[in-house]
Amino acid sequence: MRYDRVPSHAHCWLLPIAYSSLRSDCHWVISDRSQGRALMKITFVVTVPDSLAFFSEHLRHWKGRQADQGDHAEVLTSPGPAEFLQLALKHGIPVRQVPMEREIRPLRDLYSLWQLCAELRRDRPDLIHIGTPKAALLAGMAAVLTRVPGRIYTMHGLRAETTQGPKRALLLLAERVAVACAHEVVLPSHSLHAYVRSLGLLPPHKGRVLGSGSFSGIRSHEVSLPTAERLRRDLGLHSQGPVIGFVGRLVRDKGVAELCRAFAEVQRHYPAAQLLLLGQFEEGDPLDEATRQFIQQQPGVIWGGYVFNVRDHYPLMDVFALPTYREGFPTVSLEAAASGLAVISTTATGARDAVQPGETGWQVPPGDVPALTLALLEALDDPVERRRRGSNAQAWVQSEFSPETVMRHWDELYEEVLARAQARRRVRGKVGWTAAALGSLALTALTVRTQFSCPRQ
Template sequence: MMANKKKLFIITTIPMSFVFFKGQLLVLREKFDITLISSPEAGLYETASFNKVKCYGIKMSREISLFSDVLSLFRLLFYFVKNKPDILHANTPKGSFLSLAAGWLCRVSTRIYYVHGLRYQGESGFKKKLLIAMEKLSCFFATDIIAVSNGVKDHLQQDFITTKEITVIWNGSINGIDLDYFDPAHPDLSNIESAHLIQKYDFVFGFLGRLVGDKGINELVAAFEQLNLEYLNIKLLLVGGYESHLDPLQQETLLSIKTNPNIVHVGFQEDVRPYLEAMDLFVFPSYREGFGISLMEAAAMNVPAISSNITGCNEIIDDGINGFLIPVKDKEAIYLKMKYAIENRLAISKMSAVTRSMIKDKFEQHKLWNKIISFYEGIKH
């Protein structure tokens, strides 16, 4: 009966972040009475309706805004006092900080801080100090801390963010990978090459994610432009939208994307699988990640990768086996590995043959869900 289920409140700053729980919510609702809490946008209500769980909208700003943040804190506090959750599952920096503080104030017995990444790593000066302070407080307010990867766990400890025990569930990642969906043999996959003028003998480099500076897009486009002077049959396929208000690309990069006929920008796509299938090599030169979800998706589609040697990503890519690891913010390293790939297609093909099996062994979704549920049910406070 629903009355016997523990109340689990899952909090994110914006509803878009509930994509991390795709499929998982349907499993969790069998064990818990779930309420989703996020900013009151359409995505919140659509996600709750689809998964047949409760929801409640509380506006939360992604950026630091004192008046707005205090107001959100009190709204969370009043909602928790009224509805008495048993477990808080806090995600994303602002949503976590506010909900964990409110949960601590009203003594929610189990307050889980799920650390998806460390935002302070991409900042400097006063803002970095402020973000570090927020991380420390979020950890202080939490009864249980889960890191999305072993790398995130190491940084939390090395940067003296917390001395509490930190858990990594199985091999990390918040939701694993759905190998039935991300399957190059899936019958629903469409052929997108002809629609984007990709020829049979083109070598296709690809990127999936937000087109912003800290994803390394400036370096990636510059490296491709250099390669494009040397090789004819190459393409760069960019899947994702801009976030100009947060982290705009350089004007030179934007001009290249717009004017180079060998750079194909398709914007945000609901179904990314046909675009991953069209790629020969995924390129992910991000500056910071908690866990490279798109790297897992590419690997499940038999696409090896060039990736920055950063937290999370270096737990997915085994250098020289299913891809290459390169230094952060290094255009020359990106260029050299892309050049190697063009000239050594057989080596890339051999990598493609092992990527999916490596993902299956470490990140298969249903195995991870079972371990997540066992962890939540085993918490005693």
């Protein structure tokens, strides 16, 4: 009988080299940061280009990092209007377009996942920073499959908070998957952090709020008088009555229906009052037909549609209202406050972090139309108090939410996440080499034993 020979012991010692080669093909190469600062490559991902507005300060910051330190950033998002893509392109940050949809579309989502995997394999970033829920699910899984070293998810809000039944269960499951795919989860407000943790979505070692909250901070913005007057004329606003402003998607979750009913009551006391709505209707969480007709037909209601540069419009308002049911941390409330406006919002998750009751604005329970009406009337009845709270709001935002402070927190987090990735790589390397060495010894012993035990021909 003839025995098939195993490889000779000389070839067994090549196993660690083959193992090392395999690892170099399957893992990103992370520069050794212990010997000095290495260049950093990051990919920002959002579902639709509109959401790049959340990353505006990040993109501005990374433009500086690219110029000063040689780091590299790029954006992955779905195709969309050029003006939103310019938020990244104007800073010299390339944009790659991958089809993604906000709503659940199983077959299309699988195609998006495949495309995202292909992009990440080609670009090989050190970090991926995901900023919207659907992208967190798809890009998060793609980042795991392609083994991106550092994965960060910013949870801007929780859609499941205002849903029920099977949809709520599905949304919570998607969030659990997104959180599991991330190495770190950043929440923009302390109330959202507490709520998400109470649901058991965050494991003990994940989840944090950077500084006082906010995703990218608020930069001061000056609007010239001629610009404000031109916008006032274009929108058809008159100067005889006060203006209540709202900025956001025209959907149920934003409390638009409640705001319209409260405004109808305000008009009984202030017939010349105006309600300026800046935003667009969406089918994902549609308003009822009566509210849509009120917006389109009610005298005194000015619907400006979607506005790209909304910060030019805050000086047109006398008070800002956001009667929302849920938020992460409402940037529009901070922008309005930075413009010197008192803010009327709710005690909902995330929203309550953006207002200091009695100091920077008013808070009411979500869905409480009488309380919202009373707060609006108090703000309009007392211009001195309204301006006092607006001035306090402006000072608060400038002291707590400057972009420079917020970006410093993000830089520290990026370095921390990469350091952890480097540590994991070293541990995997030690375990891998140990396994390879033990395997080599075992094969060598088997070879020696075979050499002496196999019958000769």
